[in-house]
Amino acid sequence: MHIGCPKEIKPQEFRVGMTPNAAQEAVNHGHAVTIETGAGIGAGFSDADYIAAGAAIADTAAEIFTAADMIVKVKEPQAVERKMLREGQVLFTYLHLAADMDQTRDLMESGATCIAYETVTDDRGGLPLLAPMSEVAGRLAPQVGAWTLQKANGGRGVLMGGVPGVSPARVAVIGGGVVGTQAAKVAAGMGADVTVLDRSLPRLRYLDDVFGGQFKTSYASAGNTIELAREADMIIGAVLIPGAAAPKLISRAQLSELNPGAALVDVAIDQGGCFETSRATTHQDPVYEVDGIMHYCVANMPGAVARTSTIALGNATMPFMIALADKGWRQACEDDAHLLNGLNVHAGKLTYAAVGTALEIDVLSPSAALKS
């Protein structure tokens, strides 16, 4: 198979769909790989790294879209990229179609077979191609929160680990899933006094069993949440209700009860945010203040550490990408129901039920798509 990887063109996107290691793996499996020149620069990979891995370099995205049987990317294809997709071609990338009618229509019109990273599943009910980015955002949250807490950045002037004789920062992490667990681990590692709140008792039991010595747990009732928030120097929002907007757990009126200069890091901002006063920000201007409380609400946190994120995503996507290349999409999806769950669009039809419901478009079942 000929696999092509264009340079990402969405603003502020520095990741790349294939690492040199992924390219080498595909080449070792007998596939041809073409990377657009400069595609890896943002993640610290040069054209020479890809050439050493056995890939070819193309000058333009157009050459890649024309020649490749499968396109591997990071972000959803932009309008100009969607025009270059064609029938029979496989697209393997994040799509997030449920809120994007224009993209959905364009992908259906292209005739291509589009497999979305975010809906591929695993045996434990998880989302293996979304988890690496949650891990990155979770570990980054205390790091950016610590910066926000510094006085010159508008914060409370509190050091995460304190010093001998001075108490460490108090951190409340709301939501103890992938993001929350990684955030709590790093905040505790920085020496902070950390409590994780969640509404799932099984999750709290798991966290207590595994991390009991490192951080505390608390049931996320409204009362416990505001009580811990009042004491906190930093509050990390990490809740998720799948398929729904994030619940608002701290209202504007409650900001006056928090410590002046406290840092709110709303990782759940990509689902609307879990604080009433959250609004999405960018890496260029990540923090703003409301009622004396500092808000960090960057919707694409992994972009700040593009190299780590690219490698983490590549580790997770590589086995699926190799299966798609080795067997072709049909056989690969027939052999792996979790990969089949990633199928969102095929030959002009939408094939993912939740997107169909959200956009009111008729859906062809993935199993029927396999036979079509």
Ligand SMILES: NC(=O)c1ccc[n+]([C@@H]2O[C@H](COP(=O)([O-])OP(=O)(O)OC[C@H]3O[C@@H](n4cnc5c(N)ncnc54)[C@H](O)[C@@H]3O)[C@@H](O)[C@H]2O)c1
């Ligand atoms: N900003 C970014 O760059 C970025 C990057 C990755 C993930 N995210 C977002 O971070 C959020 C968390 O993702 P995740 O992978 O950790 O999800 P997850 O499903 O692993 O964990 C979510 C947790 O929230 C808990 N929860 C749900 N409602 C709650 C409530 N009212 N109070 C307390 N806990 C509650 C759930 O029980 C679960 O344990 C998602 O919105 C995700 O989209 C953002």
